[in-house]
Amino acid sequence: MTPSHLSRKLAAAAIAGAIITSATAHAEKVTIGQTFLASGLDAAEGSNGWALVSHGIAEQLFRVSREGEVVPNLAASATLNDDGAWTVELAPDRFFSDGAPVTAGAVAAALNRTGAANPSARATAGRLNFTAVDDDTLTVRTEHPTTILPSILAEWAFPIYRMEGDAPIFTGPFAVKSFQPGASIEMTPNAHYAGAEARPDVTLRRIADGQSLALAFASGEVDMAFNLPVETLAMLKATDGKIVSFPVAYQYMMWMNTRTPALSDPRVRRAIDLAVSREDLVTAAQAGVPATGAFAQGYPFAAPGPLSRDLDAAAALLDEAGWALGEDGVRMRNGERLALTLYAYPQRPDLVTFQPVIRAALAGIGIAVTTQVTESPSDVAASGAFDLFLWAQHTAPAGDPGLFLSLFFETDAARNYSGWSNAAYDALIAELRDEGDPEARIALARRAQEIIAAEAPVSFLVTPEWHVGLSLALADYEPWGSDYYVIRPDLATAR
Amino acid sequence: MTAAAAGLLGRLALSWLAVVAAAFLLLRLMPSDPVDVFLAHVNIRSGPEIVAAYRAQWGLDEPLATQFLHWLGGFVTFDWGVSFETGRPVAADFAARLPYSAVIGFGGMALAVTGGFALGFFAAHRPRGLADVLSRGLAVAGQALPAFAAGLVLLWVLGVQLRWIDVFGGGFIERILLPTLLVAFFSLGSMSRLTRAGFVEVKRSPYYWTALAKGRSETGALWHHGSTAGGLVLIAGLAPELAWIIGGTAVGEIVFGVPGVSERVVQAVNHRDYAILQPYIALVALWVALVLQGARLLRRTLDPRLP
Numbered sequence: 001m002t003p004s005h006l007s008r009k010l011a012a013a014a015i016a017g018a019i020i021t022s023a024t025a026h027a028e029k030v031t032i033g034q035t036f037l038a039s040g041l042d043a044a045e046g047s048n049g050w051a052l053v054s055h056g057i058a059e060q061l062f063r064v065s066r067e068g069e070v071v072p073n074l075a076a077s078a079t080l081n082d083d084g085a086w087t088v089e090l091a092p093d094r095f096f097s098d099g100a101p102v103t104a105g106a107v108a109a110a111l112n113r114t115g116a117a118n119p120s121a122r123a124t125a126g127r128l129n130f131t132a133v134d135d136d137t138l139t140v141r142t143e144h145p146t147t148i149l150p151s152i153l154a155e156w157a158f159p160i161y162r163m164e165g166d167a168p169i170f171t172g173p174f175a176v177k178s179f180q181p182g183a184s185i186e187m188t189p190n191a192h193y194a195g196a197e198a199r200p201d202v203t204l205r206r207i208a209d210g211q212s213l214a215l216a217f218a219s220g221e222v223d224m225a226f227n228l229p230v231e232t233l234a235m236l237k238a239t240d241g242k243i244v245s246f247p248v249a250y251q252y253m254m255w256m257n258t259r260t261p262a263l264s265d266p267r268v269r270r271a272i273d274l275a276v277s278r279e280d281l282v283t284a285a286q287a288g289v290p291a292t293g294a295f296a297q298g299y300p301f302a303a304p305g306p307l308s309r310d311l312d313a314a315a316a317l318l319d320e321a322g323w324a325l326g327e328d329g330v331r332m333r334n335g336e337r338l339a340l341t342l343y344a345y346p347q348r349p350d351l352v353t354f355q356p357v358i359r360a361a362l363a364g365i366g367i368a369v370t371t372q373v374t375e376s377p378s379d380v381a382a383s384g385a386f387d388l389f390l391w392a393q394h395t396a397p398a399g400d401p402g403l404f405l406s407l408f409f410e411t412d413a414a415r416n417y418s419g420w421s422n423a424a425y426d427a428l429i430a431e432l433r434d435e436g437d438p439e440a441r442i443a444l445a446r447r448a449q450e451i452i453a454a455e456a457p458v459s460f461l462v463t464p465e466w467h468v469g470l471s472l473a474l475a476d477y478e479p480w481g482s483d484y485y486v487i488r489p490d491l492a493t494a495r
Numbered sequence: 496m497t498a499a500a501a502g503l504l505g506r507l508a509l510s511w512l513a514v515v516a517a518a519f520l521l522l523r524l525m526p527s528d529p530v531d532v533f534l535a536h537v538n539i540r541s542g543p544e545i546v547a548a549y550r551a552q553w554g555l556d557e558p559l560a561t562q563f564l565h566w567l568g569g570f571v572t573f574d575w576g577v578s579f580e581t582g583r584p585v586a587a588d589f590a591a592r593l594p595y596s597a598v599i600g601f602g603g604m605a606l607a608v609t610g611g612f613a614l615g616f617f618a619a620h621r622p623r624g625l626a627d628v629l630s631r632g633l634a635v636a637g638q639a640l641p642a643f644a645a646g647l648v649l650l651w652v653l654g655v656q657l658r659w660i661d662v663f664g665g666g667f668i669e670r671i672l673l674p675t676l677l678v679a680f681f682s683l684g685s686m687s688r689l690t691r692a693g694f695v696e697v698k699r700s701p702y703y704w705t706a707l708a709k710g711r712s713e714t715g716a717l718w719h720h721g722s723t724a725g726g727l728v729l730i731a732g733l734a735p736e737l738a739w740i741i742g743g744t745a746v747g748e749i750v751f752g753v754p755g756v757s758e759r760v761v762q763a764v765n766h767r768d769y770a771i772l773q774p775y776i777a778l779v780a781l782w783v784a785l786v787l788q789g790a791r792l793l794r795r796t797l798d799p800r801l802p
Contacts, residue, residue, distance in 0.1 A: 031664065033663070039578070039580065039581030039582070039583055040581060040582065040583045042582070044582075045581065045582030045583065046578070046579075046580055046581040046582035046583075047533075047536070047537045047580070047581075048581070048582070050537065119545050119548035119549050119552065120537055120539050120545070122544075122545065122548070123539040123540045123541065123542070123545050124539070124540050155539070156537070157539070180591075180754065181583065181588065181591055181592075181754070182588075182591075182592060182754035182758070182759060183752075183754035203664070205663055205664065205752070206752065206754070207663060207752040208749050208752060208758060208761075208762075209749050209750055209752070211647055211750075212647070212650060212663075212749075212750050212751065212752055215647065215650050215651055215654060215655050216654075216662070216663050216752070218655045219654045219655040219658060219662070220658075221654070221661065221662065221663050221664050222663070347765070375526070375527075376526035376527040377535075378527055378528075378531045378532060378535050379526050379527050379528075379531070382531070393538075394538050397538045403539075403540055406540075407540055407541075414540075414541050414542060414543075415541070
């Protein structure tokens with residue numbers, strides 16, 4: 001080998017080394033941009049618990065899996081005792097980010113503190129009282145009886161932490177290095193969490209505007225841009241990396257106010273449900289899949305579907321209900337036109353996009369629709385001053401169908417916006433509330449959706465998709481879990 | 496003098512109190528209850544006992560007058576309570592964010608005032624010249640362009656295409672540079688047109704022509720005799736720009752991801768977070784009152800004939 005050859009090879013090796021070093025250096029630190037950020041690190045305050053779990057900083061005793069099931073996390077199991085209390089066994093070899101083991105005493109102290117401070121932790125079963133039996137075992141007594149404690153403990157209000165003075169310490173795959181409220185969190189892999197060596201340092205940056213987030217991804221300032229506006233996707237096609245779209249559990253639906261004269265008749269509501277083209281709505285939103293029921297398809301208790309469209313059947317139902325087609329194409333009964341007001345709210349732009357599509361669909365069966373947009377959806381929905389109301393709702397935030405099916409559909413429930421009442425349904429939900437067996441709960445939830453579909457107090461429309469920009473460094477990462485688990489233990493850089 | 500100062504302070508305090516009391520009532524007349532908004536946001540079972548717990552925790556279960564007096568007492572003693580949405584102390588939140596907003600707002604205003612004054616001078620000096628055309632163009636652009644879109648274009652050009660600036664991940668200066676320029680850009684044109692009008696008025700006056708007849712240069716004569724008039728008009732024109740300074744700071748903070756107070760307030764409006772909105776309005780009212788009063792004093796100093 002001549003000296004010139006040698007020097008050339010050495011130079012090539014040096015360049016290759018520099019490239020590898022550069023790639024490795026880049027892969028050791030990533031920046032994630034998203035429109036929300038924890039407001040603080042105290043999991044007992046506000047909705048911090050949700051954000052801290054979403055950021056990969058904190059964990060609960062149970063979590064919702066990719067398959068939509070409640071699975072053990074920091075806990076190993078939960079058993080309902082004869083006296084109505086629960087025994088929770090902790091998983092072995094789990095640690096806080098400072099290396100201290102997760103003990104029953106620490107868990108009880110954290111969750112009792114949260115329960116006292118945060119009303120959201122008392123929402124589903126009242127106040128929960130945690131007592132350490134030994135280092136690995138807890139007894140949980142609930143103010144109201146429950147058969148679904150694992151699901152409750154998977155709610156966002158129950159992250160596990162340990163207070164060291166004023167500073168909380170968590171158990172998640174990433175530990176907080178520094179925190180600038182409203183701006184960013186610097187995180188490092190939790191050295192006491194399995195697989196830490198594969199995880200990069202993470203800067204989590206809040207960019208409130210979706211368009212700005214897209215531009216940050218285009219400029220290479222962020223390696224992951226979470227929840228990009230659909231209209232920015234075409235612009236980002238030329239950007240290095242890729243865009244991944246994934247279904248989320250925030251179902252789009254349309255309430256039908258059963259207290260109004262026209263919509264008190266289930267035949268009219270069924271006709272409306274049959275007239276809507278879910279495919280057209282997906283096209284209008286440029287993303288998503290037609291809904292099959294109350295829950296996104298990833299959940300085991302989702303209705304099998306599909307929900308059909310049948311204009312002839314819809315017209316026949318309206319005829320049967322006494323609404324005859326008038327000369328102007330709008331149906332009438334006893335001199336009254338079948339004219340409805342359809343509300344949406346701008347906080348969910350897709351819903352506003354849906355309005356003209358639904359108006360056109362209902363015009364096709366002789367229903368005149370006037371569209372309205374409100375900035376105060378909860379007020380209008382609760383007041384009942386609407387006919388039809390487009391709505392977005394996460395229908396299974398803790399991996400259990402009971403909350404949505406009860407809160408929005410039981411007679412006189414707090415958010416029964418449609419004003420619907422059905423004794424058979426109420427009895428079914430009471431049964432669901434008392435049922436502890438997961439398979440039986442799935443069957444009951446599907447049966448409840450069948451009753452809803454038959455009576456149509458709501459029309460389930462679309463399971464939306466969100467869009468995530470991933471740079472080459474994070475190209476292998478697969479987003480799932482809506483905005484509840486944005487950063488997970490499997491966040492590793494491509495090597 | 497002391498009586499006049501006391502009277503001035505009294506008027507300021509009364510105006511401020513009237514504004515914050517009206518704002519307190521208006522906030523509560525806004526549709527949507529903060530507890531409902533929060534519970535819908537966090538997606539939990541919201542029975543009456545949970546609603547009542549939050550109302551008690553946030554002090555919303557007290558009569559309105561008690562709520563106002565409680566808030567007012569807390570505000571003047573710097574106990575601003577905690578945010579409904581986040582549970583964080585409001586004063587600490589504002590203290591961390593205020594430097595960004597203050598620099599963007601004051602910086603943008605200072606740039607617009609100094610740049611507008613200089614541009615207005617040269618525009619008056621050479622009517623239909625380059626400075627005049629630029630000034631007119633900026634004024635039209637300031638009225639016609641949507642600020643949000645202009646910010647995104649700025650971001651696209653400087654951050655994405657040219658990559659001259661690390662907009663979101665840079666240091667303090669990099670973070671505030673573009674929003675400050677955005678705030679200044681939308682005021683610069685109108686400021687320069689106002690200043691130009693003041694200088695042009697002077698160019699029609701006999702003393703300006705006398706100065707020229709005495710052999711003074713056009714530039715020197717216009718500057719010597721017109722700077723006070725230009726300054727007076729500019730100061731008078733500051734008041735309507737204050738609304739833009741506040742709104743523009745919010746736009747800049749949102750588009751460029753700056754963690755300032757204004758951006759936090761936009762969030763708070765969506766969540767009906769009175770605990771954040773009320774002190775913000777109180778601070779803005781105080782700031783506007785002080786700036787207007789300061790401008791009035793400055794104008795009287797420059798021209799004692801003014802009332």
